[in-house]
Amino acid sequence: MNESREPTVESDDAGQAFRCTNCSSSWYYTRGRCLDCGSSSFETYRLGPGRVVATTTVHATPPGVRTPNHLGLVRFDDGVSLIAQLESSGVSVGESVGFGEIVTLREGDATSIGPQLTTE
C-alpha cells in the first residue's frame, strides 16, 4: 500500500463537472449515475467562476504534493461545490475564482495534472 492511488478521473479534467443528460442535475465528485434520476448518461462541462467559501494553507502535505498547499472550498452555479488547489495564497472568502493553468497537482506513480483555481 506504499504506492499512491491512481485517480479514476482524467486529472486534467479537474476543472470539469458532470451534468446528467436526462435531468440536467450537476455534480463534481465522480460517480457512475445521477443521484437525482438514476441515469448513467451524463456529459462533462467546464466550470465557470465560483465563489470562495473558505480557505486554508496546509504545511504538512502528503508525498508528491507541494508545500505549502493553498486550498479553497468553492461554490459554483448549479449547486456544485469542491475543494481544490489555489494558485497562490491571499485569496479571500467571497472572492470569485476560476480554473486556470494546468499544473502538476500531485506527483507519484500516477502523476496528476490539472488546473488550479485563480482569481484571474
Next chain:
Amino acid sequence: MDVSITGVGMTRFESDAQASTLELAERVAWDALEDAEIDSSAVESVHVGNMAAEALDSRTGLENAVCGALGIEGATADRIENTSASGASALLRAVDAIRAGRSRTALVVGVETMSSVDTDTATDVISSLTHDREYVQGLTLPSFAGLAADAYLERYDADREALAAVAVKNHRNATVNPYAQFQKEVTLDEALKSPPVAEPLRLYDCCPTSDGAAAVVLTADGDGEVQLSAIEGATGSHAVAERADPLEIESVALAGERAMARASISHEDVDVACIHDAFTILELLELEELGFYDNGQAWRATLDGRTDRGGELPVNPGGGLKARGHPLGATGVSQVIELVWQLRGDAPGEGRQLDDPDVGLAINVAGFGNNSICTIVKRA
C-alpha cells in the same frame, strides 16, 4: 435486551509502543477479560476494530490471530473497518450480535499501530480514505479541518483562541490520565504560537499519531454496573465539499439523535461526553451538531470553562484524541472505556474522577464525518 459492559482494558496510548498490532490487541483483551472476571473460553464473539493493519503493520486476519493468542475457540469473529471510527463500529457489531442472540459474551478490541511506517506512508494510507477527486488535490484530514475552522471563525466572529481553548482544556485533562500519550499542560500562548499545520489550525489543534489498543467485554442481561443503552451509526457525505454547509456534519447529528432517542434521554441527562476531537474545531462542531450548544456557541462555552472537568458538561475528561492520543481503530473503544471508568467511579489518575455521573455519551467519527457512531452508557 440489556447489554452490560462488564470489563475494560486499555494500553497507554504512545507515539511508539514498540509492540506489534497483535501484541497490543492481545494485551488489552486479557486485561478486559480479567476485569470482567471471565475466562477466554466464555467469549462467543470477537469484534476487532482496526483501520489499516495490513498497510501499517503488515498484518491481516487480526481477529483470528487474537482468538489464537487468547485460546478462544469456536467463536464468531471478524475485523471491522470504518477508518477512524472502526472502534465504535466494532462495538456496534458486538451489541448487534448480543441483541440478535448470536452471542452472550462479546469481546471488542480496538487497535492500531501507526509507528511502524514513516510519516509519509501513514499520511498516504490515511488520505486514501478520501474521494479520488479530493485525493488528487493532495487533501488530508487536516486540510478539511483547516477549511472548517476558517469558515467557523469567520461566521461566528471568533479568533484562534476559540480553538486553542479546546487544546488547553484537553491537555489539562490528560495531565492526570496515566493512559494519555501527552501528560503535560499546554498554555493558551503555546497553543496559539505553535507551528501552523492547516491554517488557521496549528500543531496543538491537531491530534497526534499513536499506537494503542482498548478492549471491552459485553454481556447479555448482565448485572454489570454499566449498561450500554444505545449505539447508533449514520453515514454522511463521502466528498466533504458536497455538504450544504461546511460547518455541518450530518452523520454526527443523525447518529446522536438516533442514540438519544433509543436511550430515551435528553441533553440535560448527559453528565459526561467523549467527543471525537481529532482537531479542536471538531470538538466545537460536534458539540453543536449533537445539540449540546447552539450553532456558534460551543466556543464560548469552552472559553467560559463550561466543558471543563468541573463544568456543566465535562467534555473529554480523559484528554480526548488531542492529548490521550488517536490510534485510529482504538479510539472509539477508548472513549467508551473513559465513560465506563467515570460511571463506575474508578477513573484511574489523581483527582480525575467526576462527581457521580450517571449517563455518558461518546461520538466516534470516521474521516471528516463520512460516518459517525454515537454510544450512550448508563450506570445500572
